[in-house]
Amino acid sequence: MDHYYALIMAGGSGTRLWPLSRQKTPKQALRLAGERTMFQMAVDRLRPLFAPERILVITRADYADILAQQTPEIPAANFILEPEGRGTAPAIGLAALHIQQRDPAAVMAVITADHFIAQGQAFCQALRAAYQAAAQGYLVTLGIQPSFPSMGFGYIQQGNLLAELEGNRVYTLARFVEKPALDAAQQMLAQGGYAWNSGMFVWQVGQIMAEFQRQMPRFYAQLCEIQPALGLAEYDQVLADTWPGVAKQTIDYGVMEGAASAAVIPVDIGWADIGSWASLSEVLPPDEHGNLVRGEHLAIDTRGTIVFGGRRLIATIGLQDLIIVDTEDALLVCAKEREQDVREVVRLLAANGKQEWL
Amino acid sequence: MDHYYALIMAGGSGTRLWPLSRQKTPKQALRLAGERTMFQMAVDRLRPLFAPERILVITRADYADILAQQTPEIPAANFILEPEGRGTAPAIGLAALHIQQRDPAAVMAVITADHFIAQGQAFCQALRAAYQAAAQGYLVTLGIQPSFPSMGFGYIQQGNLLAELEGNRVYTLARFVEKPALDAAQQMLAQGGYAWNSGMFVWQVGQIMAEFQRQMPRFYAQLCEIQPALGLAEYDQVLADTWPGVAKQTIDYGVMEGAASAAVIPVDIGWADIGSWASLSEVLPPDEHGNLVRGEHLAIDTRGTIVFGGRRLIATIGLQDLIIVDTEDALLVCAKEREQDVREVVRLLAANGKQEWL
Numbered sequence: 134m135d136h137y138y139a140l141i142m143a144g145g146s147g148t149r150l151w152p153l154s155r156q157k158t159p160k161q162a163l164r165l166a167g168e169r170t171m172f173q174m175a176v177d178r179l180r181p182l183f184a185p186e187r188i189l190v191i192t193r194a195d196y197a198d199i200l201a202q203q204t205p206e207i208p209a210a211n212f213i214l215e216p217e218g219r220g221t222a223p224a225i226g227l228a229a230l231h232i233q234q235r236d237p238a239a240v241m242a243v244i245t246a247d248h249f250i251a252q253g254q255a256f257c258q259a260l261r262a263a264y265q266a267a268a269q270g271y272l273v274t275l276g277i278q279p280s281f282p283s284m285g286f287g288y289i290q291q292g293n294l295l296a297e298l299e300g301n302r303v304y305t306l307a308r309f310v311e312k313p314a315l316d317a318a319q320q321m322l323a324q325g326g327y328a329w330n331s332g333m334f335v336w337q338v339g340q341i342m343a344e345f346q347r348q349m350p351r352f353y354a355q356l357c358e359i360q361p362a363l364g365l366a367e368y369d370q371v372l373a374d375t376w377p378g379v380a381k382q383t384i385d386y387g388v389m390e391g392a393a394s395a396a397v398i399p400v401d402i403g404w405a406d407i408g409s410w411a412s413l414s415e416v417l418p419p420d421e422h423g424n425l426v427r428g429e430h431l432a433i434d435t436r437g438t439i440v441f442g443g444r445r446l447i448a449t450i451g452l453q454d455l456i457i458v459d460t461e462d463a464l465l466v467c468a469k470e471r472e473q474d475v476r477e478v479v480r481l482l483a484a485n486g487k488q489e490w491l
Numbered sequence: 492m493d494h495y496y497a498l499i500m501a502g503g504s505g506t507r508l509w510p511l512s513r514q515k516t517p518k519q520a521l522r523l524a525g526e527r528t529m530f531q532m533a534v535d536r537l538r539p540l541f542a543p544e545r546i547l548v549i550t551r552a553d554y555a556d557i558l559a560q561q562t563p564e565i566p567a568a569n570f571i572l573e574p575e576g577r578g579t580a581p582a583i584g585l586a587a588l589h590i591q592q593r594d595p596a597a598v599m600a601v602i603t604a605d606h607f608i609a610q611g612q613a614f615c616q617a618l619r620a621a622y623q624a625a626a627q628g629y630l631v632t633l634g635i636q637p638s639f640p641s642m643g644f645g646y647i648q649q650g651n652l653l654a655e656l657e658g659n660r661v662y663t664l665a666r667f668v669e670k671p672a673l674d675a676a677q678q679m680l681a682q683g684g685y686a687w688n689s690g691m692f693v694w695q696v697g698q699i700m701a702e703f704q705r706q707m708p709r710f711y712a713q714l715c716e717i718q719p720a721l722g723l724a725e726y727d728q729v730l731a732d733t734w735p736g737v738a739k740q741t742i743d744y745g746v747m748e749g750a751a752s753a754a755v756i757p758v759d760i761g762w763a764d765i766g767s768w769a770s771l772s773e774v775l776p777p778d779e780h781g782n783l784v785r786g787e788h789l790a791i792d793t794r795g796t797i798v799f800g801g802r803r804l805i806a807t808i809g810l811q812d813l814i815i816v817d818t819e820d821a822l823l824v825c826a827k828e829r830e831q832d833v834r835e836v837v838r839l840l841a842a843n844g845k846q847e848w849l
Contacts, residue, residue, distance in 0.1 A: 152806070431839060433832055442822075446848050448510070448836045451826030452813075459822055464800075466824055468809030474791055478806045481789060490804050 136238045137264055139179050140228045142332070143172055143192040143200055143246040144218055148479040149409040149472065152463035153441070156491050161246040162199045165407060166416050175246040176204050178253050182260060186211070191228045193218060216376045221332070222387035223352060223379045226345050227372075230356050232338050234363045239338040240267050243384075245331070249416045251403025259400040262298035263335035271295070271396035272344070273335045274306060274389065276328025278401045282318035286406070287311055287330040287385065290321075291397050306395035309385060328399045330385065344388045352387075355379055409472045410439055410456045428459070437469070463490050494596045495622055497537050498586045500690070501530055501550040501558055501604040502576055506837040507767040507830065510821035511799070514849050519604040520557045523765055524775050533604040534562050536611050540618060544569070549586045551576060574734040579690070580745035581710060581737045584703055585730075588714050590696050592721045597696040598625050601742075603689070607774045609761025617758040620656035621693035629653075629754035630702070631693045632664065632747065634686025636759045640676035644764070645669055645688040645743065648679075649755050664753035667743060686757045688743065702746045710745075713737055768797055768814045769830045786817070795827070821848050 147160025154160045161172040169177065179188055185206040192200055194214045201212055213228050225243055232239045242260060250256050263273040276289045292305035309330065313321065321327040345353040355375050362371040389395055405415040419425050424435055428442030435449040442459040449457070454469040467475060482490050505518025512518045519530040527535065537546055543564040550558055552572045559570055571586050583601055590597045600618060608614050621631040634647045650663035667688065671679065679685040703711040713733050720729040747753055763773040777783050782793055786800025793807040800817040807815070812827040825833060840848050 152804075431836060433835060433839075434829070444820075446510075446821040446845070447824070448821065449824045450832045450836065451829035452824060455810075455824070457822075457824055462802075463804040463806065464815075464817055464822065466805070466807045466810060466813070466815055471792070471809035474808045477791060478789055478808065481791075487804070 134182070136236055136240050137183070137187065137242075138232050138236070138239050138338075139183055139188050139242045139244055140225070140232070141172070141175050141179075141188065141190045141244050141246050142221065142224060143175075143190050143196065144215060144224060145247050147247060147408070149475045150407075151475050151479050152458055152460045152465050152490070157195070158199060159196055160407075162196070162203065165413065166249070170203055171249070171407075172200055172246045173203050174249075175244060176207065178250060178256060179244065181253070181257050189213060189228060189232065191215065191224050216373055219376070219379045220381040220387075221384040222345075222349065222382040223376075225334075225341070225384050226349075226352060226356055227359070229338050229341050229345075230360060231363065233342060234360075237339060240264055240335065241338050241341075243332075243334040245333055247407070248331070249403070249405040249407055251405070251416070252401075255400065256402045258299050259301050259398055259402060260335065262301035262303060263398055265298045266296065266303045266396055266398070267335040267337055267340075269296075270337070270340070271303070271394050272340065272389065272392045273303070273396045273398060275331050275333040275335075276397045276399045277331045277404045278399050279322055279327065279329050282315060282322050283329065284312060284315055284318055285408075288313065288318075288321055288327045289330050289397050291326050291328065291399060295396060301398050301400065304397050304399070306389075306392075306397045309390050328397060329404075331400075331404060332384075334384070334389075341388070344392055348391050349382065349387050352379060352382070409475065410441070410458065410467070411469050411472045413439060413441075439469070492540070494594055494598050495541070495545065495600075496590050496594070496597050496696075497541055497546050497600045497602055498583070498590070499530070499533050499537075499546065499548045499602050499604050500579065500582060501533075501548050501554065502573060502582060503605050505605060505766070507833045508765075509833050509837050510816055510818045510823050510848070515553065516557060517554055518765075520554065520561065523771065524607070528561055529607070529765075530558055530604045531561050532607075533602060534565065536608060536614060537602065539611070539615050547571060547586060547590065549573065549582050574731055577734070577737045578739040578745075579742040580703075580707065580740040581734075583699070583742050584707075584710060584714055585717070587696050587699050587703075588718055589721065591700060592718075595697060598622055599694065599696050599699075601690075601692040603691055605765070606689070607761070607763040607765055609763070609774070610759075613758065614760045616657050617659050617756055617760060618693065620659035620661060621756055623656045624654065624661045624754055624756070625693040625695055625698075627654075628695070628698065629661070629752050630698065630747065630750045631661070631754045631756060633689050633691040633693075634755045634757045635689045635762045636757050637680055637685065637687050640673060640680050641687065642670055642673055642676055643766075646671065646676075646679055646685045647688050647755050649684050649686065649757060653754060659756050659758065662755050662757070664747075664750075664755045667748050686755060687762075689758075689762060690742075692742070692747075699746070702750055706749050707740065707745050710737060710740070767830045767833065768799070768816065768825070769827050771797060771799075797827070 143161050147154040162170050164170050189211045191213045232241050266273045288310040290307040292307035295303045358375050362368040417425050423437040425439045429446045430440045431448040433450045435452045437454040438452050439456045456467040458465040501519050505512040520528050522528050547569045549571045590599050624631045646668040648665040650665035653661045716733050720726040781795040783797045787804045788798045789806040791808045793810045795812040796810050797814045814825040816823040
């Protein structure tokens, strides 16, 4: 474990969870299930494996304060700030630069902060396997064993079995599949050997840097401009000067699809992507009427409804399949089938200059 | 006009308007349409006819403060307080006792505070006619010309034409009809000569006292016990001792049905009974999507919905025929067709000791 580090990606916004998610309180800073925020749960999940000093966070500058307050155990120097989001590849590259500076022999995991993972122990076990495979020279991705033919995730096809480590099977990564149509998704599930792309990876920091150099040479050159300023007073200025010229790219397209020795570990860890209000039902158990309730609720003939409140009493009468989210200054009432349009509310608020509700 | 007085009945609660109506802020104290409360509008409506000194109010002791604050122009002595509600007959009787004390020759109107009246001028004109008919010795009731076969109101059948006064026709009152079934209501509308019972009356105070003596002798005796204490320090105590023994009764059953010389003036004054949320649409114009909105509202595909908010933003997506009422400490989301069950929410809150939301 001497060279093991974990990087938590905490730069997302989560507009479909408005009015709870806001510009100043993004999805990962929210208490969606229980008392801990998603970011806190991401840290908690890593603690069986790491001291807080080995956990780094990359996020947007404007999220740094709220996230740092939520995890006082993580040293302030471990928060790496992007001037603005440029996609997962630049975020990971910048963080890798910092980790490499600390330990050129580092093996780093990339962990998401906006997913739920019910089975923490299985997650840790899979991470252990991934670190070992990465130490052997693989760019390892964690694949989620699919439970239904989702059209919302990318897929990863596994190739040959490489090893069995810590009770997990490690396969060569055969190919990436973009978000599929329903029939293609159904076919992959029927065929087997496919997993959802979770956005979680483990690799040697030297190896991912080599891949940036080979596959994203322009970005690698930009990292090389930043590198000499690491730890110096001029770092912020150099970063601010360099970052606007960095092209947007995802780690999947930019690196993983063309990687020389990629591996996948299919995992069954109770993973769930809580991207929108209705998906909360994947992690919280509904009551006997199919309602999912937080806060003080008085229900008369209410079914299949999400009632996410705070201190206010919410009384509902004769409702079916609605989403009700009540916050201090804004209220959402939405038909469940229209939940994707919550994003449209945020767009309209921005377009109309309603800054106080963004 | 020398002997003319008006009594505003302001003792109702209006539980079907929860969460806006509360124990401490009953329906008549609410701003349901515009800037004035229903009670203030009731007073405003009388001002073309009366100085504030001639306007009396009967209400429950616990409503007195909020109502008095809303109408500083009405002398404090004009607020007559019932220890607790006993129906309209005792309320009117107690107020009549006070008015008779001031002026034994008074002619008093009984005016409701929880109805809307769009045409104030027509209302004043009808009141003028009613005072004149009352001065001639009739117990006059204002009947509302029915616009649809309502099953929610009692009806009054008019008899012979007595007079035409101030552009209003005055008829003998043939009979009262209790809230009818639909076919009976339809028949009355088709037949003509029926009006809704508005609960508004005009009579000589001496004459209504004589009716109490004749038709409700026990109550009249109780009024006689209270009478000597009027204006004295012991009044409150005498009232508190007497009132619990007063039987509940409505003025319709207790007096009007058996009255010797009752008359009815059918009026067309834009009257509406805002008893529940959906009935608000009778007095407020909906927007082009059939929505009725107060407060800050962002709508995506929302139709036929009442959005009654305060300072909070309310965003709605994909809704049809709902009622959303947002207050500082409680929120109601209710299917329009279930609006009568708002009363059930209040019952459940009371049953569960949730005093803070009553």
